[in-house]
Amino acid sequence: xxxxxxxxxxxxxxxxxxxxxxxxxxxxxxxxxxxxxxxxxxxxxxxxxxxxxxxxxxxxxxxxxxxxxxxxxxxxxxxxxxxxxxxxxxxxxxxxxxxxxxxxxxxxxxxxxxxxxxxxxxxxxxx
Amino acid sequence: xxxxxxxxxxxxxxxxxxxxxxxxxxxxxxxxxxxxxxxxxxxxxxxxxxxxxxxxxxxxxxxxxxxxxxxxxxxxxxxxxxxxxxxxxxxxxxxxxxxxxxxxxxxxxxxxxxxxxxxxxxxxxxxxxxxxxxxxxxxxxxxxxxxxxxxxxxxxxxxxxxxxxxxxxxxxxxxxxxxxxxxxxxxxxxxxxxxxxxxxxxxxxxxxxxxxxxxxxxxxxxxxxxxxxxxxxxxxxxxxxxxxxxxxxxxxxxxxxxxxxxxxxxxxxxxxxxxxxxxxxxxxxxxxxxxxxxxxxxxxxxxxxxxxxxxxxxxxxxxxxxxxxxxxxxxxxxxxxxxxxxxxxxxxxxxxxxxxxxxxxxxxxxxxxxxxxxxxxxxxxxxxxxxxxxxxxxxxxxxxxxxxxxxxxxxxxxxxxxxxxxxxxxxxxxxxxxxxxxxxxxxxxxxxxxxxxxxxxxxxxxxxxxxxxxxxxxxxxxxxxxxxxxxxxxxxxxxxxxxxxxxxxxxxxxxxxxxxxxxxxxxxxxxxxxxxxxxxxxxxxxxxxxxxxxxxxxxxxxxxxxxxxxxxxxxxxxxxxxxxxxxxxxxxxxxxxxxxxxxxxxxxxxxxxxxxxxxxxxxxxxxxxxxxxxxxxxxxxxxxxxxxxxxxxxxxxxxxxxxxxxxxxxxxxxxxxxxxxxxxxxxxxxxxxxxxxxxxxxxxxxxxxxxxxxxxxxxxxxxxxxxxxxxxxxxxxxxxxxxxxxxxxxxxxxxx
Numbered sequence: 001x002x003x004x005x006x007x008x009x010x011x012x013x014x015x016x017x018x019x020x021x022x023x024x025x026x027x028x029x030x031x032x033x034x035x036x037x038x039x040x041x042x043x044x045x046x047x048x049x050x051x052x053x054x055x056x057x058x059x060x061x062x063x064x065x066x067x068x069x070x071x072x073x074x075x076x077x078x079x080x081x082x083x084x085x086x087x088x089x090x091x092x093x094x095x096x097x098x099x100x101x102x103x104x105x106x107x108x109x110x111x112x113x114x115x116x117x118x119x120x121x122x123x124x125x126x127x
Numbered sequence: 128x129x130x131x132x133x134x135x136x137x138x139x140x141x142x143x144x145x146x147x148x149x150x151x152x153x154x155x156x157x158x159x160x161x162x163x164x165x166x167x168x169x170x171x172x173x174x175x176x177x178x179x180x181x182x183x184x185x186x187x188x189x190x191x192x193x194x195x196x197x198x199x200x201x202x203x204x205x206x207x208x209x210x211x212x213x214x215x216x217x218x219x220x221x222x223x224x225x226x227x228x229x230x231x232x233x234x235x236x237x238x239x240x241x242x243x244x245x246x247x248x249x250x251x252x253x254x255x256x257x258x259x260x261x262x263x264x265x266x267x268x269x270x271x272x273x274x275x276x277x278x279x280x281x282x283x284x285x286x287x288x289x290x291x292x293x294x295x296x297x298x299x300x301x302x303x304x305x306x307x308x309x310x311x312x313x314x315x316x317x318x319x320x321x322x323x324x325x326x327x328x329x330x331x332x333x334x335x336x337x338x339x340x341x342x343x344x345x346x347x348x349x350x351x352x353x354x355x356x357x358x359x360x361x362x363x364x365x366x367x368x369x370x371x372x373x374x375x376x377x378x379x380x381x382x383x384x385x386x387x388x389x390x391x392x393x394x395x396x397x398x399x400x401x402x403x404x405x406x407x408x409x410x411x412x413x414x415x416x417x418x419x420x421x422x423x424x425x426x427x428x429x430x431x432x433x434x435x436x437x438x439x440x441x442x443x444x445x446x447x448x449x450x451x452x453x454x455x456x457x458x459x460x461x462x463x464x465x466x467x468x469x470x471x472x473x474x475x476x477x478x479x480x481x482x483x484x485x486x487x488x489x490x491x492x493x494x495x496x497x498x499x500x501x502x503x504x505x506x507x508x509x510x511x512x513x514x515x516x517x518x519x520x521x522x523x524x525x526x527x528x529x530x531x532x533x534x535x536x537x538x539x540x541x542x543x544x545x546x547x548x549x550x551x552x553x554x555x556x557x558x559x560x561x562x563x564x565x566x567x568x569x570x571x572x573x574x575x576x577x578x579x580x581x582x583x584x585x586x587x588x589x590x591x592x593x594x595x596x597x598x599x600x601x602x603x604x605x606x607x608x609x610x611x612x613x614x615x616x617x618x619x620x621x622x623x624x625x626x627x628x629x630x631x632x633x634x635x636x637x638x639x640x641x642x643x644x645x646x647x648x649x650x651x652x653x654x655x656x657x658x659x660x661x662x663x664x665x666x667x668x669x670x671x672x673x674x675x676x677x678x679x680x681x682x683x684x685x686x687x688x689x690x691x692x693x694x695x696x697x698x699x700x701x702x703x704x705x706x707x708x709x710x711x712x713x714x715x716x717x718x719x720x721x722x723x724x725x726x727x728x729x730x731x732x733x734x735x736x737x738x739x740x741x742x743x744x745x746x747x748x749x750x751x752x753x754x755x756x757x758x759x760x761x762x763x764x765x766x767x768x769x770x771x772x773x774x775x776x777x778x779x780x781x782x783x784x785x786x787x788x789x790x791x792x793x794x795x796x797x798x799x800x801x802x803x804x805x806x807x808x809x810x811x812x813x814x815x816x817x818x819x820x821x822x823x824x825x826x827x828x829x830x831x832x833x834x835x836x837x838x839x840x841x842x843x844x845x846x847x848x849x850x851x852x853x854x855x856x857x858x859x860x861x862x863x864x865x866x867x868x869x870x871x872x873x874x875x876x877x878x879x
Binding site for chain 1: 216217218219220221277279490491492493494495496497498499500502518550552553554600601642643644645646648650651652708709710
């Protein structure tokens with residue numbers, strides 16, 4: 001059975017301009033969840049931002065699973081109504097199997113991320 | 128090879144459709160009616176292998192297939208077996224153009240689109256890809272042999288061709304009537320049609336006697352024996368035969384086109400043609416799906432239904448299995464004859480074909496129910512889990528009374544991770560919260576918390592929670608479990624809205640909202656409530672010797688976990704909510720249970736919490752409140768500071784809902800949420816409250832209080848002559864209105 005594990009991360013809310021200008025650690029995945037929100041995994045708590053009011057917190061509220069590209073596409077073909085990005089790498093967000101999900105496409109694999117409280121439901125829907 | 132029809136074996140040959148096999152054996156699957164062999168009419172429908180409304184002309188016969196006719200009157204019964212286990216998969220594909228139908232025009236469109244470099248998907252019914260509906264998008268849903276296929280396209284091309292117009296005349300429900308194409312197909316399949324008479328365009332490849340003239344009626348008993356036409360001189364002529372072929376013209380198979388009104392859908396080829404309009408029928412069955420005759424149309428016409436869409440609704444003609452393929456040309460003809468105007472075809476709606484439950488449910492999921500990080504812990508402890516407030520939560524752990532007394536006399540813990548949680552910071556944070564909450568947010572000190580109501584624009588209570596001030600311009604907010612998602616949208620909407628200048632806009636905001644940062648943490652943070660008179664002792668054992676005081680909060684390490692500790696009370700006892708990273712919930716929970724073992728610690732579930740909070744008469748928004756609940760009606764006007772913007776600090780608009788509260792406060796109070804007591808047993812929640820013979824209201828919360836030895840309730844009660852009744856009747860028994868809270872009226876235990 002596929003298992004989604006909690007994704008240790010840093011979640012940052014700051015002004016869009018501060019996030020645009022930020023320099024992110026090269027060994028991290030940085031997902032722009034919204035104009036004013038970023039998820040960095042593994043965690044990067046020492047990120048420097050030009051926003052004194054930025055909210056920078058460690059976060060384990062998401063769960064993720066890496067799938068080989070072929071397997072991921074076979075699953076998404078059935079469970080994703082929207083068109084997947086064609087470029088690589090690519091980040092996309094939307095409903096997958098009825099659950100709000102985030103997808104990170106690399107050349108040969110895909111990271112599927114869902115809110116951790118929905119991980120059990122998502123796992124069932126992957127079967 | 129044999130299939131089974133109505134319990135008896137029927138031979139078929141390779142390549143036969145089910146219909147061909149049945150006709151070869153002299154059986155008409157529907158008992159009569161003109162057959163088209165093109166999937167257009169409802170006259171060959173039957174139940175095949177448990178699935179009803181199957182067009183037998185479109186299904187290949189297979190050995191062992193079980194076929195049954197539909198009942199003559201009424202719908203086929205639902206299958207007896209559990210067909211819902213027969214899961215059908217759904218698949219999504221994306222393309223530039225989807226072409227439905229691969230006849231000559233469809234193939235040409237496909238070739239042209241491909242040459243233009245477009246991504247093309249084709250659907251061909253005869254290849255088992257049956258388009259059953261077009262939806263917003265446009266999205267074409269097709270039934271295929273592999274399951275349901277959802278084609279998301281930029282453009283839809285309908286190339287489904289044209290159907291033959293069926294005969295509507297007296298006797299048109301007899302067996303042995305065929306469209307010209309059907310006659311050709313069946314003859315080509317080697318089926319002996321007997322002596323054939325052809326009306327209109329004759330069938331190709333079939334020897335037939337030509338009955339030249341306008342169709343008048345069919346004659347026969349069960350099976351057609353003759354057809355009568357009127358020749359050009361006005362004389363009726365009778366032609367005897369064993370089968371009658373009718374070639375009365377064509378009408379476009381444009382149901383999908385009419386379904387895609389306003390979408391990027393177009394028709395090509397015969398599907399784009401104008402319909403031939405047959406002569407207005409004098410008698411006969413117009414719509415065999417809904418059993419509508421020409422006489423029925425006349426009756427409806429005389430009652431004033433003169434518009435095609437209204438005739439459809441009045442008679443249900445066009446809403447059945449064939450979706451108007453048979454009746455539409457005739458209803459248009461009928462209305463044109465009576466009203467002298469040829470009306471446009473009626474709107475079509477998905478689906479064009481009957482689906483099984485499994486097909487209709489393909490790819491559909493139930494709404495997911497989130498689980499807290501402690502879900503496995505609860506189940507391990509034997510909790511009875513239930514869906515409460517949109518989450519899986521423990522209802523109880525087996526003994527509600529033990530859970531109750533652990534809170535009242537010892538110490539207990541509860542998973543409250545489901546509470547809404549949000550961080551708000553930034554220069555505009557205070558301004559935002561002042562406008563959203565009816566309390567004076569500026570007076571909440573750093574490290575302090577306050578219970579707050581949240582009002583909508585009408586001044587009605589839609590949620591409640593806490594405001595905890597972290598720093599000068601940083602706040603931590605909590606909301607109810609069930610209301611947190613909406614609360615997040617609420618806060619974000621107001622923060623991002625174009626606001627009056629007096630709302631403290633950032634200089635560079637270009638009036639696009641307040642300068643705030645909002646982080647929704649409901650799904651990221653766990654929360655455990657430690658409650659009971661021994662809760663300080665438990666926290667001390669967990670390393671927190673000096674927990675915050677009542678309505679204060681602090682960051683602290685508890686059992687090795689970094690927590691935000693909120694001192695409050697919903698249970699009526701000393702309580703400390705430990706908000707913490709969700710991945711550490713299980714270790715914190717287990718450690719607290721270990722450390723509290725000597726103190727008799729027990730976890731409690733929702734059932735116990737409802738009892739505890741009701742003894743304290745704490746309102747649950749959504750259970751004790753309604754859609755018109757004001758703070759005044761729940762006697763919580765103390766939580767609404769109408770004077771907070773009085774001149775000095777704010778805008779004339781004040782907080783959300785203020786104007787509505789000011790206005791409604793001028794009307795007399797009409798009902799109030801009150802405390803009630805009575806002897807056991809507790810009435811059901813929702814029970815009617817009577818004042819004498821008058822309806823007075825209803826019970827919103829009800830429980831037997833172990834500590835007080837009586838039933839305590841909250842309920843809505845009307846005022847009679849400006850007064851709340853003191854004595855009422857509930858479920859035929861006396862009840863008294865009492866002051867609240869019921870338990871620890873002075874709040875000493877909660878604030879201890």
